[in-house]
Amino acid sequence: MKLLELADLDAELSRLDHRRRALPESQEYDRAQAQNAELRDELATLEARQSDLTRDQAKAERDVEQVRSRIERDRARLDAGLVSSPKELENLQSEIASLIRRQSDLEEVELEVMERLEEVSQRGTSVAGEQTTLAGQLEEIGARRDSALAEITEQSEKASDRRAGIAAEIPGDLLGLYDRLRAQHTVGAAVLNRGRCEGCHLSLNTVDLSRIRAAPPDEVLRCEECRRILVRAELAS
Numbered sequence: 001m002k003l004l005e006l007a008d009l010d011a012e013l014s015r016l017d018h019r020r021r022a023l024p025e026s027q028e029y030d031r032a033q034a035q036n037a038e039l040r041d042e043l044a045t046l047e048a049r050q051s052d053l054t055r056d057q058a059k060a061e062r063d064v065e066q067v068r069s070r071i072e073r074d075r076a077r078l079d080a081g082l083v084s085s086p087k088e089l090e091n092l093q094s095e096i097a098s099l100i101r102r103q104s105d106l107e108e109v110e111l112e113v114m115e116r117l118e119e120v121s122q123r124g125t126s127v128a129g130e131q132t133t134l135a136g137q138l139e140e141i142g143a144r145r146d147s148a149l150a151e152i153t154e155q156s157e158k159a160s161d162r163r164a165g166i167a168a169e170i171p172g173d174l175l176g177l178y179d180r181l182r183a184q185h186t187v188g189a190a191v192l193n194r195g196r197c198e199g200c201h202l203s204l205n206t207v208d209l210s211r212i213r214a215a216p217p218d219e220v221l222r223c224e225e226c227r228r229i230l231v232r233a234e235l236a237s
């Protein structure tokens with residue numbers, strides 16, 4: 001019976017379609033891509049921090065340099081013996097002492113900035129490495145996904161071709177009815193086997209069954225429950 005072959009092919013096509021949509025390789029690819037986007041975001045954040053810290057480092061260096069040159073200037077004045085008054089000498093020595101403390105504090109700040117910069121730069125290198133690894137994985141998963149999709153497409157095309165050949169042999173109005181039912185049920189025809197519709201799995205009542213038994217072989221029968229076209233098992237092969 002051509003209608004059942006058609007129903008089998010439609011079931012296969014819908015299985016293939018489902019496989020295509022639920023392909024594990026596609027999900028794997030999507031997950032890897034989401035991970036890639038996270039790494040890209042993290043790298044952008046790290047680059048922004050690196051640029052902030054580089055600016056902080058330059059400022060810290062300038063601050064240290066400023067204090068250092070002032071200390072040198074003061075010491076030069078001291079060494080040149082230009083300061084003679086004891087009061088002024090004491091002030092200068094006290095200023096130098098305070099500048100040295102200040103220099104040490106500023107150098108501490110500079111060191112902290114450098115340490116943070118080093119951390120950020122190390123993390124950046126590690127994230128960039130992860131990205132490279134992931135890019136390779138994405139390529140590999142993508143290739144597997146594409147070949148799985150190509151195989152499904154090939155099977156779908158074969159089934160579609162067979163379906164077109166069979167559909168051409170089914171009378172137009174019967175095919176039209178089948179297609180309308182298929183839009184509602186996925187599969188538009190089912191076998192009637194031992195008094196049971198294999199589409200909705202419900203048993204027909206005795207009245208319907210005896211009417212069906214009495215019907216001529218070419219009459220189009222419908223299941224009273226699911227309205228699928230019923231193909232009598234004894235006529236199915």
Ligand SMILES: [Zn+2]
Nearest residue numbers: 197200223226
């Ligand atoms: Zn039914």
